[in-house]
Amino acid sequence: MSVERTGPARLLSTLEPFVVAPWWRFGSLNLRPFGVAVRPDNCFDVLSSRAERLLHRLVRLDRLTFGPEGMPMPRWLFVDGSALPGVISGLGIRADELPPRAVQRLGLEARPSDLVPLAMYIAVPARPPLVWYGHNLASLNRQLPEMELGGLATLTKALGLSIMRCTTQIGATQWTSAALHVHARFGPMELLTAWTPAHANPATLTYKLELDESLLERVAQGIRPGMVTEDPFWIEPRDHDAIRALEERIERGKRFAVVGPPDRKGRVPVAPVSPHQAA
Ligand SMILES: CC(C)(COP(=O)(O)OP(=O)(O)OC[C@H]1O[C@@H](n2cnc3c(N)ncnc32)[C@H](O)[C@@H]1OP(=O)(O)O)[C@@H](O)C(=O)NCCC(=O)NCCS
Helix, strand or coil, rough: CCCCCHHHHHHHHHHHEEEEHHHHHHHHHCCCCHHHCCCCHHHHEEHHHHHHHHHEEEEEEEHHHHHHCCCCCCCCHHHHHHHHHCCCCCCEEHHHCCCCCCCHHHCCCCCCEEEEEEEEEEEEEEEECCCEEEEEEEEEHHHHHHHHHEEEECCCCCCCHHHCCCCEEEEECCCCCCCCHHHHHHCEEEEECCCCCCCCCCEEEEEEEEEEEHHHHHHCCCCCCCCCCCCCCCCCCCCHHHHHHHHHHHHCCCEEECCCCCCCCCCEEEEEEHHCCCC
């Protein structure tokens, strides 16, 4: 186990958490995740016109991150499928604290005192009471190398799940996605599917993470989980035959989990779920 104490702590000292949700949800949220207070003026009721300018910048954040992936969200989805049924949380910085010309370079419209979101996590309640479906994780770390934002997506997801009081998270991601490096930080990702024809890209896995507050806090501190097994088998993300064979085994009742981040070749480590892990 290795610990990076400087990165996440530094991010939390320079960036501000924010939350966008309908007014009726705020009472059930944890607005002091890991003791970090979300300022009242960084809590935005999605139905209020006060949220308008931040929502514009969140759409821009999505375009900058998911646009190159070919999966930008339609604008209406920020309300219909995100902040109204669920929660958008993230980390941002005041526009006048960004590096010179970053606002223009990123194509943002912001007054100097405006909060500019640099990362967001979006989830919606899936099965009551505490299962959430995470459908968007975006970070500008790679677009703003001069800011040294390493660990931003990991911290944003951990904060968001704590804000939502989530104890089980499900999600869908492509076998080729760099986000697997982030999601694998939260422990074994049990595979609900390996091949997902319901998705626009069937080479998508759906997964389940079992969480608690202390695990989320460890992830937020930069602590990595150890590999659950020394002996995984490896899925090559473009080997659709192997992915479909894995799916067949799952549909026959076998249980598997992604047990670590992709290796240098992009191969993803998978192992059977051991009986003592079975819920
Ligand atoms: C993928 C994404 C969320 C990562 O954001 P980030 O802030 O750079 O992520 P973090 O700094 O928290 O990275 C955590 C780990 O993932 C690794 N990682 C992140 N992006 C990576 C990439 N493109 N290739 C390889 N590793 C990557 C980091 O190196 C780090 O591992 P390390 O600590 O061992 O070095 C961001 O690049 C993004 O928004 N991409 C486009 C949208 C997307 O694909 N979202 C996920 C959809 S499920």
